[in-house]
Amino acid sequence: MSSETPDAFEPGAGIAAEIKNARIEDEMEQSYIDYAMSVIAGRALPDVRDGLKPVHRRILYAMDQAGVTAHSSHRKSSSIVGETMGDYHPHGDSAIYDALARMAQDFSMRYPLVDGQGNFGSVDGDPPAAMRYTEARMAPIAEELLEDIDKDTVDFQSNYDDRKQEPTVLPSSFPNLLVNGSSGIAVGMSTNIPPHNLGEVIDATVELIENPDATVSDLMEHVKGPDFPTGANIVGRNAVHKAYKTGRGRVRVRADYEVEEEEGRIVINELPYQENKARLIERIADDVNAGKIEGIRDIRDESDRDGIRVVIELKRGAIAEVVKNQLLDNHLESTFGVINLALVDGQPQVLTLKETLQHYLDHRRDVVRRRSEYELTEAEDRAHILEGRLKALEHIDDVVETIRNSESRDDAKAALRGEVTVEVDGEPLPAFGFSEDQANHIVSMQLGSLTSMEAAEIEDEYDDVQDTIERLETILGDQSELDAVIEEELLEIKDQYADERRTSFVANTGEVTRADLIPEEDVVVVVSEDDYIKRMPVSQFRAQHRGGKGIIGTDLKEGDNVSSVFVTNTHDDLLCFTNHGQVYQLKAYQVPEMSRTARGKSAVNLLDFDDGEEITAVVNCDDLEEIDGYLTMVTRDGYIKRTSVDKFQNILSTGIIATKLDEGDELADVEVTDGTRDLVIGTEQGMSIRFDEDEVRAMGRSARGVRGINLTGDDVVAGVAAIDETHHSWVLTVTENGYGKRTDLDAYRAQSRNGKGLIDIKTNERNGPVCAINTVGEGDHLVVMSDEGQILRTPVEDISTVGRNTMGVIVMDIESGDAVASVDVIPAAMSEDENELDDETSENALADGESADDESTERANESADEIPADDE
Structure with a gap:
């Protein structure tokens, strides 16, 4: 070492x-x-562009490369699986075959991408037959996903062993992610996208092309909701709208069934998506045997190739509706949890409906642009060759001499390019200056192509190629032209493959409206004389004892006063009657919600009022649906009439006439009656008259009416109240100076209309004129609002019960220069959850008995003040 x-x-x-x-x-x-991201990006989640996971993409690409298209014969599934696994997807044959089989199941895919032969499973949960027994080929619509893949429309990457190239995404001529949906579980996240109707999705995509600012609601004009391959019904639309707006939602899907009472059976024709039919029947049978469901004697599965048919035979005497409800509660409904999660640029994102379509549209624009660039290059290359051929034909003799006198093919090409000179009899032939490609093509031309007919064909082809080049350059240079191509191709696919919806909507059907997005709550609506309007939650106004000053209800601009206040629900549809005798229709949620200290917004876009026109009465349309009755109107001059509610079905945005008015007269109040009520008309000077509504015949909208009360002097009508003795116990009167009282209904003796009536309340300098008259019952609350915007809510039972001929007690402490502007009643049902009183009351509140006369005085006054009724 x-x-x-x-x-x-x-x-x-x-x-x-x-x-x-x-x-x-x-x-x-x-x-x-690293492992989690590998699973997320490489296995479990679909790409937003083509709606496919890698395994599905590789199967389709392998079939395309092997020529197993919609126009070829079927091939053994094992062969397709083997080629996919060997070349692109080394993850085991079972995973590949499961994906292949699912793409062939018409109960799993809305538009199957694989055309299968053999047993590929069933809605009973049966597994597909072994891959050696089944055969498959691409379905025609799958070819649309691969269309133009050979024109450099998408990026390619090396396969797992670098032997081949595979696409990172397919060109996808239609939005497959929404059309066929997807489901998968990754690490820490999952996706569950429902299938949709192809025609609807394409229409929405076209809408987005034409209107880039389209909202989810705009797109839902086209995409009504999921369209499951097994049909069935979606219950309501709110969950669908939420899923499209946020990317998440829980959609209730209900089986389609028929209740055949005469035959004593319930027949199920369609099942919720991904419901196992055999397991469903088994669960129903288990519940019947356990006694959880009563009334069923037999269950038969009569399904065949034509569709689902499960017959549930009922016992004799069983109530079909009861059995149906038991089945709905436990078996015939399922929840599809929408999680619109897909890969965007390799990253998982939860997408709204618009975002999903926008990402697809961006991909499609890129595909069409790259395809156009590819085709333009090919067209320019072809034009270049054709230009060479045309030039050669123009100098055909010299070209032939040049080639014939060249020693070799290469010399001929060089001569045509002008790189060498060829001489004939000592004279040089002309240099043509052909390009290398042109020279190669000319040398390879056959003599037969030198005919005049061939020359004409070349010229025609050259013209066509020039047109193609011009069109492609236009597409590449103009975004709108490129979008037009995408739109045209989408509509062609729609014409070829779209079909009718299979999934319907039940229960809360109808288009998604703004009301579906508005929380349902009780509100107070305030309108000023200058037509400022707003709404506030009733819960902002806690009930106080009578006699308080209340709290600020609105901030008025200088010179403006409160015109009216009324209590309603945000989902209510209202009829607003004005002093000019017009009626307008208004949805409560259209009124802008604002704080107590806000002024409100101009009502010009909600209610098209004339100058001096003010709301004097509001009727809830829900009240009209409960009865086949009338709208009873009373004017300031004492005229009264009843008009059938049918006359108010089609109200224009500019309003319609509710009643005819004499010059100087105004509509004072409106009540809903059913033909059996007694009416009480109250005047500003404290008079009242009670009579049966039958004394007023029904009239049209344009009628003036008849006299309801005979007014004295300059007295005018303050309002009218309808008595419903099942709900009402008292007549409640409030004056402009903030005083009021409750009086038993029995104190108002019935008379004939057009009488002078009886004294209802004493009006003097302290009380001021009467502002409102209402009938009330136990648990009702009163909302009183002053001209200057103070508002008080108080229980009606906090106001003393006294006789008619009395002054009443203080209800609201009115500041000097202020007055009560409007009064409305909160029914007991709306106020029952807010019964706790705010202990803050006015120090100026009068004692209950301060202004009440004793009973003997009241009786004496009653007999003295009673005036016989006069006939009209």
């Missing part, structure tokens, strides 16, 4: 010099991360 050779065991020398110290936990962590 040389003396220069270090000792192998000497520290820091020889082999020891290559050893590095490392913490075992750090090495384990890094090694695991």
Whole structure:
């Protein structure tokens, strides 16, 4: 051993010099991360561009290279698996065959990519037959994934042993990731993408091409939802919209079935996606035997090649709807957990519907651009050759002499290129200056190609090639032209392969609307005289004892006052009646949500009001659906009419006429009635009249109505209340100065309409005129709002119950110069969860009995103030 050779065991020398110290936990962590990324990128997750995992991509490419296309004969699956494993995917034949078999299953793939012969499994969970017994070839639609792969459209990489090249991605002429979906479990993450309808996905892609700013909702106008190969039904659309908007969601899928009551059976025709039919029948039978499901006497599987048919025979006397509900609760519904996770530039990402289509579109643009560049190069090369041929034909005699007098083929080529000179009889032939490619082609030409017909064909071909070059240059130079090519090719695929949807929607069907995205909650809506509008959650206003000043409900600009306040739900559809006799339709969620101290936003885009037009009444359309009734309207001058709710079905955005008004008259209030109610009209000067609504005949929208109350002097109507004795116990009256009272319904004796009525409340300098009259019941809350934006919520039971001819008690402490602007009632059902009172009350609150008369005085006043009704 040389003396220069270090000792192998000497520290820091020889082999020891290559050893590095490392913490075992750090090495384990890094090694695991490397392994995890290898699984994520190399096995388990699909690429967003072609929607394929490596194994599926390699199978299809191996079939393409072996010529096992849709136009060839079928080949043994074992042969396909062997070639895939030997050349591209060295991970075992079982994994490859499982992937091949799945691509051939029409119950797994919405559009199968493999055309199989033999047993490739069933919906009963039966495994495919051994690969030596089955045969396969590419399905026609699979060829669309590989179209133009030989035109440098995608990148290639070396296979596992560097013998061959394989594509990193397929050109993919359609968005296969969404069309066929994918599922897989990687390390620490998983993907579960449902299949979709090809036509819908292509339409959405075209929409994105034409409108790059399209939202998920816009794309959902085309992609209604997943379209499973096994059909069935999706329950509701909210989960679908969430999945498309966020990339994650839980979609309920329900079997398609028919309840045949006369035959006493339930027939299942379609199963949820990936449901094992045999296992489903077994589970139902187990529950029947265990007594968990009653009423079933037999289950038969009558399925065949034409489709699913599972017959559930019912016992005599069994209620089919009950059995159906039991089956739905436990067996006929499943949840498909959408996780739209795919590889983007080699990194896993959860994608929205738009992002998925955008990444595909970017890939397709790259493919078409590279294909166009390839075809342009080929076309330019061909044009160059054709130019040489045309030039040769023009000088055919000299060209022939040059070739004939050259000593060899190479000399002839050199002469044609002008590198050497050929002489004939001592005279040099002309130098043509052909390029090397042109010279090679001319020397190889046959004499038959020198005919005039051949010359004409060359000229025609040259013109065609020039057109092709011009078109390709246009595509490469103009993004819109390139997109037009993509769009045209997508629509061609749609025309060739698209079919009808198989999966339908049940229950919450209909298009996804904005309401689906709005949390359902009770809100207070405030409108000002200058048409500022906003909504606030009712929960922001805790109930206080009566007599308080309330809290700020809105910030008004100088000179503006509150016009109206009403309580509703964000999902309610409302009819807004104005003092001009118009009615507008408004969805509560359209009103912008703002804080208590905000002014609100202009209502011009929501309600097309005229100058001086204000909301005087709001009716919930849900109330109209519960009854076949009427909208009863009363005007300031005392006219009343009833109009059937059917007359208010089609309301224009600019509103429609609700009632005709005399000059100077205004619509005061509106109530929903069903033809059996009593009505109470209240006036500003404290008078009231109660009569049966049948005394007012039903009229059209354009009618004025009849007199409901005979007004005295300059008195005007403040409002109308409909009595429903199953829910209402009192008439509640509130005045502009913040006073009010409850009075038992019995105190309002029924009369004929058009009478002067009875005293409802004393109106004087302290009380001010009446602002609102309502019927209320136990548990109801009152919302009172002042002109200057103060708002008070209080239980109606906190307001004293007194007789009619009384002054009432203070409800809201009104500041000097302010007045009550509007009053609304929160029904008990909406306020039952918020019954705790805020102990802050006004120090100025009056005692309950301060303004109440004794009963004897009340009776005397009642008899003295009663005035007989007059007939109209």
